[in-house]
Amino acid sequence: MKGTLIYFSPCGSTRKVAELIKSEFVKYNWEIQMLDMTKDNDLFPNGDIEKFINKIEGHDLLLVGGPIYIDHLHYNVLKVLKALQLADGEKYSKDAAVFTTFGKITPGVGSLEAAIELKATGRNTWAAIEVDSEHCVARNIPYHISEGLPGREVETLVSQLVEYLIKIVDLKDKPLKGIAEKLKSRFDDFPKLMDERKVTKSSFPNIEFNYDLCKQCLLCVKKCPVNYLIVKDGYPVTSLIDSCVHCTNCLFYCPTGAVKMDLFDKEPFYRKQLKEQNLQPDGTSISSLILAD
Ligand SMILES: Cc1cc2nc3c(=O)[nH]c(=O)nc-3n(C[C@H](O)[C@H](O)[C@H](O)COP(=O)(O)O)c2cc1C
Ligand code: SF4
Ligand code: SF4
Structure with missing residues (x-):
């Protein structure tokens, strides 16, 4: 069996998770194609998404991963997801899964957005893993968030994810609902999110x-x-x-x-965000695994 893992990882945490997922699949004798968007010369700076998509080989399962930026799956990943309709045909399975990394503040609507985009290309998302990771911006200020994560604590979740996906791929009668259905209410929890897409550019100097x-x-x-x-x-x-x-x-x-x-105002912002959710910057990981019903 073969899986394709597409991911974007500006600061390396998502790549760590991708590597963990790959090594777990390899234990089951799966072949894994790793397609890293990061620094890809077709995507950046040229933006030739079609050329990137053409690199996707035939597979039995597609996994897509990226970081959460301001509560959303990174827009570069969303762009590739939208273009997945170009990878259509029998050699591409309709079974998919998502992995995201976030800096403890919130996984936001990243998994849901990915599942919706995958659905639009005819794919079903059966599982997602949301991994608490070092906050890449907070590395630069004296208020580290989730320093050292992801680490070994995520191995159990990854092995549960892979075990589940391997079963799903083999099933003739798949679960009734993919995770998009299950996570739908997240849009209600974050009413303003869709308007906040532009925040990255305005709040990060x-x-x-x-x-x-x-x-x-x-x-x-x-x-x-x-x-x-x-x-x-x-x-x-x-x-x-x-x-x-x-x-x-x-x-x-x-x-x-x-x-x-200029990151001077970020520390009070992060303190406030974590305090509101009763979270410590370090300490217990709040990673989670979401499976279809
Ligand atoms: C511009 C920007 C916005 C971010 N927004 C969030 C966020 O909304 N919630 C959160 O928990 N972490 C946020 N983060 C932290 C990243 O999601 C986290 O560090 C992620 O693991 C980075 O993945 P990577 O190492 O693969 O690049 C943000 C980071 C950046 C640079
Ligand atoms: S902050 Fe901007 S310029 Fe600096 S490494 Fe990241 S993408 Fe490149
Ligand atoms: S010293 Fe700093 S700014 Fe200059 S090339 Fe090295 S990393 Fe870049």
């Missing part, structure tokens, strides 16, 4: 370089998940295509503090 501090190591360029940073005369510059996803990798990895991004 653009990056700037202080070239006096730059030692031209180009780590920032290497770590930029969407190839937004390019090299000019040996220095990093932002490319003309405005595709920065505000993942903060360039800020985090720069060894000299030459990347500037």
Whole structure:
């Protein structure tokens, strides 16, 4: 049997989960195609989604994964999901599953959105896993959230997910309802979410370089998940295509503090969010597994 795993992972947590899922499937002698959107030259900066979709090989199960940005599945993943209608035909199974990672604040409506998009391409989403992970923005301020996650704590959930999916693929009579039905009420819990899609761009400042501090190591360029940073005369510059996803990798990895991004107001915001939900920044993982009824 064969599975295809498509994922986007600007800061690496979603990739960790993808690797865990793959290793679990391999135990059952499944072959797994890993299709990482991150830094993909067709997708970024060119946006040639069709070329990316053409890389999808025939499979018995499709798994799609990405991070939660402002309560939504990352828009780059949603774009690929919409384009999945291009991967149509007998060699592509209609069975699907979703995995998301989030920085403890909320998994939002990411799994639901993915299931809806998959449904629109004729696919049924039978399970989702929502994994509590290090908050990539909070890495840069003195208020780390879910530092060190995902770790071994998620292994049990992943093995339950894979065991369930392997059974589902073999079933002639599938469950009546996929997870889209089950999660439908999440839109009621987050009434304003759909209006907040634009928040990322307005609340996350653009990056700037202080070239006096730059030692031209180009780590920032290497770590930029969407190839937004390019090299000019040996220095990093932002490319003309405005595709920065505000993942903060360039800020985090720069060894000299030459990347500037104004995150001063984020700490009170995160404290408030977690306090309202009675959550500690670290401590117990709130990852969860959602299975179809
Ligand atoms: C712009 C932005 C918005 C985010 N919004 C949320 C959010 O709404 N809820 C949450 O719990 N985590 C949020 N996060 C944290 C990420 O979901 C989390 O770090 C995720 O694991 C990143 O995945 P990756 O490491 O695969 O890139 C956000 C991160 C960024 C950069
Ligand atoms: S990571 Fe920092 S020091 Fe290295 S090239 Fe980028 S801005 Fe310059
Ligand atoms: S420029 Fe920096 S913040 Fe923007 S996508 Fe690239 S690494 Fe992330």
